[in-house]
Amino acid sequence: MILARNLAKSFGRRRVLDDMDLAVDPGVVTLMVGANGAGKTTALHLLAGLSEPDDGTIAIAGQDLRHNRRAALGSLAFLPQSPRFHPRLTALNTAAFYARMRGRSTRDAGDMLDKWGLAAHADVPTAKLSGGLRQRLALAIFALADAPVLLLDEPGLSLDPEWRRTLQVHLTDAAARGRTVLVATHLLGEWEGRVDRCVLIENGRATGELPPGRLREAFPVVTTNSADLANESVCA
Numbered sequence: 001m002i003l004a005r006n007l008a009k010s011f012g013r014r015r016v017l018d019d020m021d022l023a024v025d026p027g028v029v030t031l032m033v034g035a036n037g038a039g040k041t042t043a044l045h046l047l048a049g050l051s052e053p054d055d056g057t058i059a060i061a062g063q064d065l066r067h068n069r070r071a072a073l074g075s076l077a078f079l080p081q082s083p084r085f086h087p088r089l090t091a092l093n094t095a096a097f098y099a100r101m102r103g104r105s106t107r108d109a110g111d112m113l114d115k116w117g118l119a120a121h122a123d124v125p126t127a128k129l130s131g132g133l134r135q136r137l138a139l140a141i142f143a144l145a146d147a148p149v150l151l152l153d154e155p156g157l158s159l160d161p162e163w164r165r166t167l168q169v170h171l172t173d174a175a176a177r178g179r180t181v182l183v184a185t186h187l188l189g190e191w192e193g194r195v196d197r198c199v200l201i202e203n204g205r206a207t208g209e210l211p212p213g214r215l216r217e218a219f220p221v222v223t224t225n226s227a228d229l230a231n232e233s234v235c236a
Helices: 040-047 069-073 091-101 106-115 131-145 161-176 212-222
Strands: 002-011 014-024 029-033 055-060 076-079 149-153 180-184 197-202 205-209
Touching: 002 040, 014 040, 014 180, 014 197, 014 205, 029 040, 029 161, 029 212, 040 055, 040 149, 040 180, 055 069, 076 131, 091 106, 091 131, 106 131, 131 161, 149 161, 161 180, 197 212
Parallel strands: 029 180, 029 197, 076 149, 149 180
Antiparallel strands: 002 014, 002 055, 197 205
Protein backbone atom coordinates (compact mmCIF):
# COMPACT_ATOMS: atom_id res chain seq x y z
CA MET A 1 0.00 0.00 0.00
CA ILE A 2 1.00 3.62 -0.59
CA LEU A 3 -0.12 6.24 1.88
CA ALA A 4 0.89 9.89 1.48
CA ARG A 5 -0.36 12.70 3.68
CA ASN A 6 -0.03 16.47 3.25
CA LEU A 7 2.77 16.22 0.68
CA ALA A 8 4.24 19.58 -0.27
CA LYS A 9 7.05 20.31 -2.71
CA SER A 10 8.32 23.55 -4.21
CA PHE A 11 11.01 24.32 -6.75
CA GLY A 12 12.12 27.86 -6.09
CA ARG A 13 8.98 29.96 -5.84
CA ARG A 14 6.86 27.42 -7.71
CA ARG A 15 4.77 25.17 -5.47
CA VAL A 16 4.29 21.91 -7.37
CA LEU A 17 2.59 19.81 -4.68
CA ASP A 18 0.24 21.47 -2.20
CA ASP A 19 -0.84 19.30 0.75
CA MET A 20 -1.46 16.27 -1.47
CA ASP A 21 -3.13 13.24 0.10
CA LEU A 22 -2.94 9.95 -1.77
CA ALA A 23 -3.84 6.38 -0.81
CA VAL A 24 -3.23 3.48 -3.22
CA ASP A 25 -4.41 0.03 -2.20
CA PRO A 26 -2.93 -3.36 -3.12
CA GLY A 27 -4.81 -5.63 -5.47
CA VAL A 28 -5.85 -2.95 -7.96
CA VAL A 29 -4.29 -0.99 -10.82
CA THR A 30 -4.52 2.73 -10.10
CA LEU A 31 -3.94 5.45 -12.69
CA MET A 32 -2.80 8.95 -11.81
CA VAL A 33 -3.75 11.54 -14.44
CA GLY A 34 -3.77 15.30 -14.69
CA ALA A 35 -2.91 18.23 -16.93
CA ASN A 36 0.66 19.16 -17.79
CA GLY A 37 2.41 20.46 -14.67
CA ALA A 38 -0.22 19.12 -12.27
CA GLY A 39 2.45 17.33 -10.21
CA LYS A 40 2.23 13.67 -11.26
CA THR A 41 5.91 13.05 -11.92
CA THR A 42 6.96 15.05 -8.87
CA ALA A 43 4.64 12.94 -6.74
CA LEU A 44 6.10 9.71 -8.15
CA HIS A 45 9.65 10.91 -7.50
CA LEU A 46 8.76 11.62 -3.88
CA LEU A 47 7.11 8.22 -3.48
CA ALA A 48 10.16 6.52 -5.02
CA GLY A 49 12.53 8.32 -2.68
CA LEU A 50 14.26 10.22 -5.49
CA SER A 51 13.38 13.57 -3.96
CA GLU A 52 12.53 14.79 -0.47
CA PRO A 53 9.19 16.46 0.27
CA ASP A 54 9.21 19.86 1.90
CA ASP A 55 6.47 18.62 4.18
CA GLY A 56 4.21 15.62 4.68
CA THR A 57 4.66 11.89 5.21
CA ILE A 58 4.95 8.84 2.95
CA ALA A 59 4.48 5.18 3.90
CA ILE A 60 5.35 2.38 1.48
CA ALA A 61 4.06 -1.09 2.40
CA GLY A 62 3.60 0.11 5.97
CA GLN A 63 7.12 1.56 6.28
CA ASP A 64 7.67 5.27 6.83
CA LEU A 65 9.90 6.50 4.00
CA ARG A 66 11.68 9.09 6.10
CA HIS A 67 12.35 7.00 9.21
CA ASN A 68 12.63 3.50 7.67
CA ARG A 69 13.99 4.40 4.26
CA ARG A 70 15.76 1.12 3.51
CA ALA A 71 12.71 -1.00 4.32
CA ALA A 72 10.35 1.30 2.42
CA LEU A 73 12.49 1.46 -0.72
CA GLY A 74 13.17 -2.26 -0.54
CA SER A 75 9.45 -2.81 -1.06
CA LEU A 76 9.09 -0.91 -4.33
CA ALA A 77 10.19 -0.84 -7.94
CA PHE A 78 10.09 2.39 -9.96
CA LEU A 79 10.05 2.78 -13.74
CA PRO A 80 10.92 6.37 -14.73
CA GLN A 81 9.56 8.04 -17.83
CA SER A 82 12.88 7.98 -19.70
CA PRO A 83 15.05 5.08 -18.50
CA ARG A 84 18.77 5.35 -19.29
CA PHE A 85 21.37 2.62 -19.52
CA HIS A 86 25.12 2.44 -20.04
CA PRO A 87 25.40 2.71 -23.83
CA ARG A 88 28.17 0.12 -24.24
CA LEU A 89 26.65 -2.61 -22.08
CA THR A 90 24.50 -5.18 -23.83
CA ALA A 91 20.87 -5.76 -22.95
CA LEU A 92 21.82 -8.97 -21.13
CA ASN A 93 24.73 -7.32 -19.27
CA THR A 94 22.38 -4.57 -18.13
CA ALA A 95 19.60 -6.92 -17.05
CA ALA A 96 22.08 -9.21 -15.26
CA PHE A 97 23.51 -6.25 -13.32
CA TYR A 98 20.08 -5.27 -12.01
CA ALA A 99 19.19 -8.91 -11.40
CA ARG A 100 22.18 -9.26 -9.05
CA MET A 101 21.05 -6.15 -7.18
CA ARG A 102 17.75 -7.91 -6.53
CA GLY A 103 19.33 -11.24 -5.59
CA ARG A 104 18.37 -12.83 -8.89
CA SER A 105 20.54 -14.84 -11.29
CA THR A 106 21.82 -14.11 -14.79
CA ARG A 107 19.52 -16.91 -15.97
CA ASP A 108 16.57 -15.04 -14.47
CA ALA A 109 17.70 -11.95 -16.39
CA GLY A 110 17.81 -13.94 -19.64
CA ASP A 111 14.38 -15.43 -19.00
CA MET A 112 12.93 -11.97 -18.40
CA LEU A 113 14.47 -10.64 -21.61
CA ASP A 114 12.79 -13.52 -23.42
CA LYS A 115 9.45 -12.72 -21.80
CA TRP A 116 9.66 -9.14 -23.08
CA GLY A 117 10.69 -10.19 -26.60
CA LEU A 118 14.36 -9.29 -26.27
CA ALA A 119 16.08 -12.68 -26.61
CA ALA A 120 17.29 -11.83 -30.12
CA HIS A 121 18.70 -8.55 -28.84
CA ALA A 122 20.43 -9.85 -25.71
CA ASP A 123 23.94 -9.20 -27.08
CA VAL A 124 23.16 -5.79 -28.59
CA PRO A 125 24.60 -2.70 -26.81
CA THR A 126 21.80 -0.61 -25.37
CA ALA A 127 22.89 2.41 -27.45
CA LYS A 128 21.91 0.48 -30.59
CA LEU A 129 18.45 -0.48 -29.37
CA SER A 130 15.43 1.40 -30.67
CA GLY A 131 13.34 3.44 -28.25
CA GLY A 132 10.74 0.70 -28.04
CA LEU A 133 13.34 -1.99 -27.36
CA ARG A 134 14.96 0.12 -24.64
CA GLN A 135 11.57 0.58 -23.02
CA ARG A 136 10.99 -3.18 -23.10
CA LEU A 137 14.45 -3.66 -21.54
CA ALA A 138 13.42 -1.25 -18.79
CA LEU A 139 10.22 -3.23 -18.25
CA ALA A 140 12.15 -6.52 -18.10
CA ILE A 141 14.43 -5.04 -15.43
CA PHE A 142 11.44 -3.58 -13.62
CA ALA A 143 9.71 -6.98 -13.60
CA LEU A 144 12.82 -8.69 -12.19
CA ALA A 145 12.25 -6.88 -8.89
CA ASP A 146 8.85 -8.55 -8.32
CA ALA A 147 8.32 -5.88 -5.66
CA PRO A 148 5.15 -5.45 -3.56
CA VAL A 149 4.74 -1.82 -4.73
CA LEU A 150 5.07 -0.85 -8.41
CA LEU A 151 5.40 2.76 -9.59
CA LEU A 152 5.45 3.57 -13.31
CA ASP A 153 5.73 6.94 -15.04
CA GLU A 154 4.37 6.94 -18.62
CA PRO A 155 5.38 3.31 -19.23
CA GLY A 156 3.66 2.94 -22.60
CA LEU A 157 4.95 5.96 -24.52
CA SER A 158 7.58 4.15 -26.63
CA LEU A 159 5.68 0.87 -26.98
CA ASP A 160 3.59 -0.25 -29.91
CA PRO A 161 -0.05 -1.24 -29.22
CA GLU A 162 0.75 -4.95 -28.85
CA TRP A 163 3.36 -4.36 -26.15
CA ARG A 164 1.14 -1.81 -24.41
CA ARG A 165 -1.46 -4.55 -24.07
CA THR A 166 1.23 -6.91 -22.78
CA LEU A 167 2.20 -4.31 -20.19
CA GLN A 168 -1.42 -3.90 -19.10
CA VAL A 169 -1.84 -7.65 -18.69
CA HIS A 170 1.40 -7.81 -16.71
CA LEU A 171 0.24 -5.08 -14.32
CA THR A 172 -3.25 -6.57 -13.99
CA ASP A 173 -1.70 -9.93 -13.10
CA ALA A 174 0.60 -8.23 -10.59
CA ALA A 175 -2.37 -6.55 -8.94
CA ALA A 176 -4.21 -9.88 -8.84
CA ARG A 177 -1.24 -11.24 -6.87
CA GLY A 178 -1.69 -8.51 -4.29
CA ARG A 179 0.76 -5.93 -5.64
CA THR A 180 0.13 -2.20 -5.29
CA VAL A 181 0.27 -0.67 -8.80
CA LEU A 182 0.35 3.07 -9.50
CA VAL A 183 0.73 4.34 -13.08
CA ALA A 184 1.04 7.97 -14.20
CA THR A 185 -0.04 8.34 -17.82
CA HIS A 186 -1.54 10.62 -20.42
CA LEU A 187 -2.64 7.80 -22.76
CA LEU A 188 -6.18 7.66 -21.44
CA GLY A 189 -7.51 5.83 -24.46
CA GLU A 190 -5.05 2.99 -23.94
CA TRP A 191 -6.09 2.46 -20.31
CA GLU A 192 -9.82 3.12 -20.49
CA GLY A 193 -11.68 0.14 -19.03
CA ARG A 194 -8.42 -1.61 -18.13
CA VAL A 195 -7.82 -0.21 -14.63
CA ASP A 196 -9.65 -0.23 -11.31
CA ARG A 197 -9.15 3.37 -10.17
CA CYS A 198 -8.17 6.67 -11.74
CA VAL A 199 -7.03 9.50 -9.48
CA LEU A 200 -7.12 13.06 -10.83
CA ILE A 201 -4.28 15.41 -9.91
CA GLU A 202 -4.96 19.14 -10.19
CA ASN A 203 -2.73 21.98 -9.00
CA GLY A 204 -0.62 19.69 -6.87
CA ARG A 205 -3.48 17.90 -5.14
CA ALA A 206 -5.50 14.73 -5.61
CA THR A 207 -8.91 16.28 -6.21
CA GLY A 208 -11.09 13.30 -7.08
CA GLU A 209 -11.50 10.19 -9.20
CA LEU A 210 -12.59 9.52 -12.76
CA PRO A 211 -14.70 6.54 -13.87
CA PRO A 212 -12.20 3.98 -15.26
CA GLY A 213 -14.52 3.00 -18.08
CA ARG A 214 -15.10 6.58 -19.32
CA LEU A 215 -11.71 8.28 -18.98
CA ARG A 216 -11.69 10.17 -22.28
CA GLU A 217 -15.24 11.35 -21.74
CA ALA A 218 -14.78 12.36 -18.11
CA PHE A 219 -11.40 14.09 -18.15
CA PRO A 220 -12.37 17.21 -20.16
CA VAL A 221 -15.43 17.67 -17.93
CA VAL A 222 -13.57 17.85 -14.64
CA THR A 223 -10.35 19.61 -15.65
CA THR A 224 -9.93 23.33 -16.26
CA ASN A 225 -7.07 22.68 -18.69
CA SER A 226 -8.99 21.11 -21.55
CA ALA A 227 -6.93 23.18 -24.01
CA ASP A 228 -4.02 20.87 -23.24
CA LEU A 229 -5.92 17.84 -24.51
CA ALA A 230 -5.11 16.32 -27.87
CA ASN A 231 -7.04 13.79 -29.90
CA GLU A 232 -5.98 11.05 -27.48
CA SER A 233 -7.27 12.97 -24.44
CA VAL A 234 -3.66 13.75 -23.58
CA CYS A 235 -2.99 15.16 -20.13
CA ALA A 236 0.76 14.79 -19.75
